[in-house]
Amino acid sequence: MPQNGLSAGFLxxxxxxxxxxxxxxxxxxxxxxxxxxxxxxxxxxxVDALLDVGGADxxxxxxxxxxxxxxxxxxxxxTSGSFVFGWDxxxxxxxxxxxxxxxxxxxxxFAFVNAARALGVTRVAIAATxxxxxxxxxxxxxxxxxxxxxxxxxxGIVTAAEVGTLGRDEVLAFVAANDHPDAEAVLVPDTxxxxxxxxxxxxxxxxxxxxxxxxxxxxxxxxLASGPGGLPPRTGLxxxxxxxxxVPAGVAERGRDTWQL
Numbered sequence: 025m026p027q028n029g030l031s032a033g034f035l036x037x038x039x040x041x042x043x044x045x046x047x048x049x050x051x052x053x054x055x056x057x058x059x060x061x062x063x064x065x066x067x068x069x070x071v072d073a074l075l076d077v078g079g080a081d082x083x084x085x086x087x088x089x090x091x092x093x094x095x096x097x098x099x100x101x102x103t104s105g106s107f108v109f110g111w112d113x114x115x116x117x118x119x120x121x122x123x124x125x126x127x128x129x130x131x132x133x134f135a136f137v138n139a140a141r142a143l144g145v146t147r148v149a150i151a152a153t154x155x156x157x158x159x160x161x162x163x164x165x166x167x168x169x170x171x172x173x174x175x176x177x178x179x180g181i182v183t184a185a186e187v188g189t190l191g192r193d194e195v196l197a198f199v200a201a202n203d204h205p206d207a208e209a210v211l212v213p214d215t216x217x218x219x220x221x222x223x224x225x226x227x228x229x230x231x232x233x234x235x236x237x238x239x240x241x242x243x244x245x246x247x248l249a250s251g252p253g254g255l256p257p258r259t260g261l262x263x264x265x266x267x268x269x270x271v272p273a274g275v276a277e278r279g280r281d282t283w284q285l
Contacts, residue, residue: 031056032245033095035086035121037077037102038064040188040216044238047220051260057242058093059101062086069154069181071108071161078105080120087124097248098125099135101241103213104158106131107165114165128248132215132237133162135244137169138271139235139264140209149175149207151199153187153214156180162213175204184216192222200229209233215241223262233263240264247271 036042036059049057063082065073076082083100090098098121100106106114114133122129130138140148148171152159156178163173179198181187190198195217203210209232212219219226219236226234243264246255258265 029054030246030249031058031093031095032097032099032242032249033057033090033093033125033127034059034099034101034241034245035062035083035090036060036215037062037105038184040184041218041238044215044218044220045242048238048242048261051220052246052258055246056095057245058090058095060086060089060093064184069104069158069183071158074105074108074158078102078109078117080117083117083121084124087121087129090125091127095125095127095249097127097245098122098129099241099245099248100129100131101215101238103132103136103162103215103237104154106133107162107213108158110161111165111168130244130248132213132241132244133165135240136211136213136235136237137166137171138247139240139243140166140171140211141169142271143209143233143235143264143267145208145233146170147172147174147206147208149173149177149202149204149210151177151179151202151210151212153179153181153190153217159213166211174206175202177202184214187214187216188218190217192225195219195222196225196229199226199234203230203232207232209235212236220261224260227262235262235264
């Protein structure tokens with residue numbers, strides 16, 4: 025299916041870096057990427073708060089709004105609010121979103137897995153803005169998918185609001201400082217962090233793919249919306265968009281299927 029006319033919807037908790045989505049929409053052209061802001065009772069990268077942020081009631085309400093918008097896919101655009109549930113819990117979360125939105129669904133955590141597999145990446149470094157106890161759950165989530173984390177760095181920022189204030193120079197320096205020579209890619213797993221305008225710069229700095237939360241969320245949403253035809257190559261949004269490839273069968277399958285390896 026041609027990329028023009030695709031519509032992927034996103035459930036985004038609170039307000040921090042949601043302007044990454046219209047930026048990608050503008051860069052791609054001919055796609056629609058509506059964002060629905062979901063309830064965040066407490067802005068905190070703590071396990072208990074994240075379990076509430078990603079609760080079925082919260083996501084169900086947002087997914088029903090996306091259904092009314094006529095989107096072709098839905099993505100829960102929160103990495104920590106998905107991986108904190110574990111692999112099976114995150115799968116049930118996505119199934120709930122798909123049921124309420126009436127379209128194939130995914131989340132940012134599964135998007136990272138699918139993006140890594142599409143690029144043939146199995147060893148990664150993680151540059152996380154989260155506290156360590158939260159980031160370690162992402163390591164476990166990736167491990168379930170057979171992705172080895174060779175280096176993990178944690179900035180220890182508690183709130184999404186603070187993460188959203190980090191600018192270009194801070195993001196470039198943070199990612200570059202936390203690469204590892206054994207890593208095939210660097211993963212930056214927080215949708216509260218602005219990265220979309222600097223994706224090519226990030227990859228030039230480290231000399232390898234850099235996968236960021238809002239980038240992979242959009243890629244995943246458009247992948248689900250496009251179906252077997254896939255996405256045409258596009259420049260300016262990192263190697264993931266420049267070298268699109270099919271996700272291997274059996275890895276975080278689309279729609280309402282069981283998410284098992």
